Amino acid sequence: MRFSYVCSDCGTRFETEQIMYRCTSCGSDTDGTFQRGNLIVELNREDLASLKKQDHVNAFDFFPYTVPDPQAYPVGNTPLASSPRLSSQYGLPNLSFKLDGQNPSGSFKDRASQLIAAQAAASGEQKVVLASTGNAGSAMACAGAAYGLEIVLFVPATAPVNKLMQSVLYGAHVIPVAGTYDDAFALSIAYTNEFGGINRNTAYNPMTIEGKKSVSIELFEQMGRSIPDVVYVPVGDGVIISGVYKGFSDLKAAGIIDRVPALVCVQSSGSDAISKAWSSGAYEPLREAVTTADSISVSSPANGRMAVRYINESSGWATVITDEQISEAQLELASQAGMFAEPAAAAAWAGVKADRQKIVDRFGSDAEVVVLLTGTGFKDMKAFDGKVSIPPSIEPTVAAMRSYIAAL
Numbered sequence: 001m002r003f004s005y006v007c008s009d010c011g012t013r014f015e016t017e018q019i020m021y022r023c024t025s026c027g028s029d030t031d032g033t034f035q036r037g038n039l040i041v042e043l044n045r046e047d048l049a050s051l052k053k054q055d056h057v058n059a060f061d062f063f064p065y066t067v068p069d070p071q072a073y074p075v076g077n078t079p080l081a082s083s084p085r086l087s088s089q090y091g092l093p094n095l096s097f098k099l100d101g102q103n104p105s106g107s108f109k110d111r112a113s114q115l116i117a118a119q120a121a122a123s124g125e126q127k128v129v130l131a132s133t134g135n136a137g138s139a140m141a142c143a144g145a146a147y148g149l150e151i152v153l154f155v156p157a158t159a160p161v162n163k164l165m166q167s168v169l170y171g172a173h174v175i176p177v178a179g180t181y182d183d184a185f186a187l188s189i190a191y192t193n194e195f196g197g198i199n200r201n202t203a204y205n206p207m208t209i210e211g212k213k214s215v216s217i218e219l220f221e222q223m224g225r226s227i228p229d230v231v232y233v234p235v236g237d238g239v240i241i242s243g244v245y246k247g248f249s250d251l252k253a254a255g256i257i258d259r260v261p262a263l264v265c266v267q268s269s270g271s272d273a274i275s276k277a278w279s280s281g282a283y284e285p286l287r288e289a290v291t292t293a294d295s296i297s298v299s300s301p302a303n304g305r306m307a308v309r310y311i312n313e314s315s316g317w318a319t320v321i322t323d324e325q326i327s328e329a330q331l332e333l334a335s336q337a338g339m340f341a342e343p344a345a346a347a348a349w350a351g352v353k354a355d356r357q358k359i360v361d362r363f364g365s366d367a368e369v370v371v372l373l374t375g376t377g378f379k380d381m382k383a384f385d386g387k388v389s390i391p392p393s394i395e396p397t398v399a400a401m402r403s404y405i406a407a408l
Helices: 045-053 084-090 110-123 135-147 161-169 181-195 207-212 214-222 239-253 273-280 304-313 323-337 343-363 398-406
Strands: 003-007 039-043 080-082 095-099 127-131 150-156 173-177 230-234 262-268 317-321 369-373
Touching (some): 039 045, 039 207, 039 239, 045 239, 084 095, 084 323, 095 214, 110 127, 110 135, 110 207, 110 214, 110 239, 127 135, 127 181, 135 161, 150 161, 150 181, 161 173, 173 181, 207 214, 207 239, 214 239, 230 239, 230 343, 239 262, 262 273, 262 304, 262 343, 273 304, 273 317, 317 343, 323 343, 343 369
Parallel strands (some): 095 369, 150 173, 230 262, 230 369, 262 317
Antiparallel strands (some): 003 039, 080 095
16 A cells, blocks of 8 residues: 655655655654654555445555565454453453454564564565564564564563563574663664664654554454444553554544544553653653563653554543552453463553443443453563462372362
């Protein structure tokens, strides 16, 4: 599909389909607040309008690049699950969970990596460079293994070992950095400038947002060509929630739907820069982000301004929860719904629990609520240290079994 770029902040339009990263008018502005100059991929209106005639649509219909051999890296079409137990317990009969931990590398980040791989194929490029705290890196490494791309990955040395090991096993060049994600990000940009390759960094490459919009188009079809009232999204740098908005916005621009659902930004109280910006209007980075949910631990969100804009345009809001609430939500999802989610993903469910009355007051007790579970719990098993444990072994005798059962 034909496309151009528009700056989310200053509105400058770029009529080109060449690779672009930031707005050349305002992208270099630095004043200590959230970065400016992130680009929106704007699809051709005539191409969009033609999709209204189709009985069914899929994400590929809305992509600016053709995905090569989709079955080599089968991203998306993840289940939309229900939980009768949680629906009954919280009085939300139309509650659904989008299980994006069932993507190839185990996280939502496969959606962005799929489109970056398509961008690389269209550009004749064999190398992709990025920084990541884990999920984006393992997703891009997975795509690299599927398509034969060279992946250069800069990661904070403190990133969860499960995620780093994934990337190593997929064959990426993993470069641990004795510093923060921001340090790794800066090195990845310096690497691209000096040694080339496509930079996949979240928000820096606008195609990361464009790839993530696929979830909204899937939801539309999975829900019988309708949309929910509200979608709960775990938020760190603001790219996932922007991608969710972009998918619904493109469906609306095509004349297929008439509104965008309310999007709720859920953040940990120790990493709530976007929530604070939404409530105050001041785009101030945090001095430090501290949360056990590493995938949403961000002090200066790379896509914060766009995320705030889209929360407002969707008539959504921001909800802040604690790490304790995240942990409780994670254990509840596993034990009450059979859904094994990493802490960042469980944050979205914690947000619904905190907002239950607000949802009913605004949308009614029959509200269509979707919770975006962005990653599998196997991504970060250390999150369970000190919270659950394996029972001690017993002797292989009937007497030992009876004694054990009696003590329960």
